[in-house]
Amino acid sequence: MAETAFREGHVDADGFRIRFLEAGDGVPLVHLHGAGGLRLTPTHELLARRFRVVAFEMPGFGNSPVNTRTETMPELASTMSRAIDRLGLDTFNLMGTSFGGKTALWLALQQTGRVQALVLEAPAAIRQEGAAAPSGTPQEIARRLYAHPERVSAPLIDPALRAKAQPLVQRLLGPHRDADLESRLQDLSTPTLVLFGTLDGVIAPAMGRLYKDLMPNCHLVFVYDAAHAISTDRPEAFTEVVVDFLERHEAFVISRAETVIHP
Amino acid sequence: MKVSFFETARYQAAKPLPSEWPVPSGVYEPDAGARAYRGMIERLEFVEELGFDWVSVSEHHYSPRILTPSPIVSAAFLAAHLKKIKIALLGPIVPQSNPVRVAEEIAMLDTMAQGRLVVGLLRGTSNESLTYDLNPAESRERTDEGMELILKAWTEPQPFGWQGRHFRYRTVSIWPRPLQQPHPPTYALGTSREACEFAARHHLGCGVSYGSFEGVGRATKYYREECAHHGWQPSPEQIIYRANMLLADTDEEAHETLRKLPGQAPFSMRPRIRDAMMTLDSRNIAGEARSPIVSGALPTTFIGSPDTVVDQVRRCRDVVGAGVIDISLHPPGSNDLEPLMRALELFGKKVLPRIRDI
Numbered sequence: 001m002a003e004t005a006f007r008e009g010h011v012d013a014d015g016f017r018i019r020f021l022e023a024g025d026g027v028p029l030v031h032l033h034g035a036g037g038l039r040l041t042p043t044h045e046l047l048a049r050r051f052r053v054v055a056f057e058m059p060g061f062g063n064s065p066v067n068t069r070t071e072t073m074p075e076l077a078s079t080m081s082r083a084i085d086r087l088g089l090d091t092f093n094l095m096g097t098s099f100g101g102k103t104a105l106w107l108a109l110q111q112t113g114r115v116q117a118l119v120l121e122a123p124a125a126i127r128q129e130g131a132a133a134p135s136g137t138p139q140e141i142a143r144r145l146y147a148h149p150e151r152v153s154a155p156l157i158d159p160a161l162r163a164k165a166q167p168l169v170q171r172l173l174g175p176h177r178d179a180d181l182e183s184r185l186q187d188l189s190t191p192t193l194v195l196f197g198t199l200d201g202v203i204a205p206a207m208g209r210l211y212k213d214l215m216p217n218c219h220l221v222f223v224y225d226a227a228h229a230i231s232t233d234r235p236e237a238f239t240e241v242v243v244d245f246l247e248r249h250e251a252f253v254i255s256r257a258e259t260v261i262h263p
Numbered sequence: 264m265k266v267s268f269f270e271t272a273r274y275q276a277a278k279p280l281p282s283e284w285p286v287p288s289g290v291y292e293p294d295a296g297a298r299a300y301r302g303m304i305e306r307l308e309f310v311e312e313l314g315f316d317w318v319s320v321s322e323h324h325y326s327p328r329i330l331t332p333s334p335i336v337s338a339a340f341l342a343a344h345l346k347k348i349k350i351a352l353l354g355p356i357v358p359q360s361n362p363v364r365v366a367e368e369i370a371m372l373d374t375m376a377q378g379r380l381v382v383g384l385l386r387g388t389s390n391e392s393l394t395y396d397l398n399p400a401e402s403r404e405r406t407d408e409g410m411e412l413i414l415k416a417w418t419e420p421q422p423f424g425w426q427g428r429h430f431r432y433r434t435v436s437i438w439p440r441p442l443q444q445p446h447p448p449t450y451a452l453g454t455s456r457e458a459c460e461f462a463a464r465h466h467l468g469c470g471v472s473y474g475s476f477e478g479v480g481r482a483t484k485y486y487r488e489e490c491a492h493h494g495w496q497p498s499p500e501q502i503i504y505r506a507n508m509l510l511a512d513t514d515e516e517a518h519e520t521l522r523k524l525p526g527q528a529p530f531s532m533r534p535r536i537r538d539a540m541m542t543l544d545s546r547n548i549a550g551e552a553r554s555p556i557v558s559g560a561l562p563t564t565f566i567g568s569p570d571t572v573v574d575q576v577r578r579c580r581d582v583v584g585a586g587v588i589d590i591s592l593h594p595p596g597s598n599d600l601e602p603l604m605r606a607l608e609l610f611g612k613k614v615l616p617r618i619r620d621i
Binding site: 195198208209212213219220221222223224225234237238240241252253254255257 | 408411412415419420421422423424425426427428430431433434
């Protein structure tokens with residue numbers, strides 16, 4: 001696989017200096033990471049072959065200063081939409097992972113005309129009661145996140161950086177069922193793809209159906225043999241369905257697979 | 264102990280049969296086939312009357328030994344003719360099926376049969392890989408994924424897509440769903456570590472077959488350990504042991520019958536195919552490698568007089584932990600139906616009433 005070079009950049013929004021990694025051409029695909037912070041996966045590279053991928057590091061994550069200012073998820077979403085403005089993106093596809101899935105939903109609610117399609121990887125906006133974020137040593141966290149931790153090649157997220165962002169995550173994540181958000185989702189007609197790994201041990205895959213119950217234009221896909229970090233566990237499977245959905249929206253349900261063996 | 268009768272739709276015809284698998288279908292006699300299916304119903308009416316709990320059917324292809332390539336068709340036929348007995352589909356060969364279709368058909372039949380279905384999902388015997396051109400090296404993975412998809416199709420209330428390794432669907436939303444909720448009693452069949460782990464993880468039963476009590480007991484022990492690891496304990500009824508039974512009035516008579524039976528499986532693969540299959544098709548008992556069964560008659564682990572067999576059933580409960588025995592009463596390799604009917608009657612009168620409280 002040819003290495004796709006991601007270039008680093010920064011934009012200023014709401015007084016934050018926000019880092020991003022970018023690669024690829026074409027229709028923009030903005031990615032908002034999970035509670036651990038931004039970490040490039042093979043999926044970013046695969047998606048960058050088809051889209052202009054912009055993966056942001058949200059303020060307070062990674063090496064950015066501790067974020068004590070952002071109080072709510074809608075506020076973070078609005079900061080991120082200003083960051084997207086700075087890149088001059090008018091319309092774009094939006095992908096959110098876990099914690100970032102909830103940010104992405106708020107962003108889509110705030111910017112309905114601009115978000116062409118929404119991809120939610122194991123989103124954390126609706127969680128089973130008592131769902132707990134992974135914690136402990138990097139190895140313990142890896143066992144919670146990945147179905148196959150032994151296959152993970154890139155370095156895991158530094159536990160100190162993860163820990164630093166936890167107060168922000170706790171402040172913004174909200175209750176396991178967020179009545180305000182859920183009532184708004186009923187009017188969000190943006191084409192949405194929700195993905196859950198069949199082995200997700202952080203957020204129960206059964207939460208997926210609740211997005212379908214609530215949202216008028218939502219599709220649910222289970223990725224077999226993947227845990228919470230689907231895009232790391234099964235990058236090819238994840239990318240294939242996401243690309244197909246972003247290109248064809250609802251029509252992605254129509255197969256284009258060819259079964260001719262010999263002409 | 265619950266008791267299941269393994270029904271194979273025994274085929275009997277005048278023409279001699281070639282001994283190699285696949286058996287050329289040109290020697291098949293349609294009338295003999297019709298007799299086999301009529302005989303099945305007559306036999307099973309008797310089985311039901313004797314008080315058996317289940318009748319089981321299996322999936323095997325390209326030979327007259329077990330004339331039921333589509334277990335769902337067999338099960339539907341039986342469900343329509345029999346009134347009380349539970350019908351155990353042991354079961355669809357998952358790696359060569361469309362799992363969504365399997366989920367639909369079972370849900371449909373469970374509903375038609377008023378919730379009388381029991382389901383076993385399995386990988387299938389080695390030769391079956393040849394039936395629909397399945398790469399034996401992929402059969403394990405396809406089985407695990409297919410079983411998971413079947414369970415999901417039964418239980419997921421919203422339309423969903425499946426992004427698997429071997430199966431891909433963008434729209435699954437089955438109608439009807441099973442009458443028994445969330446799904447019929449379901450077993451992962453086989454002695455392998457993978458089957459035991461799958462069953463434990465999904466709170467399914469476990470079904471083992473033909474090996475010695477000690478041999479298959481290693482698998483059921485592993486299954487119970489895995490269940491404990493997942494925080495639950497299976498009931499005795501969640502362990503099925505399928506076996507050959509050779510029952511006679513006396514021990515001597517039973518052993519004499521066994522001595523006269525052929526030591527070879529009735530229809531085996533050509534040696535070079537068999538050998539090539541052995542290298543591609545890996546099998547295990549609770550993680551310990553074993554050879555795939557590709558030739559040789561299956562062992563008979565219940566053998567003797569009614570007294571002896573009752574003791575053996577007790578040992579089976581102790582060693583294997585089985586709460587259901589699924590028995591083939593047909594002398595293995597024999598083509599004769601008469602000994603089967605005699606054994607059935609003897610079992611119903613002299614064994615069945617005495618093993619209920621085991």
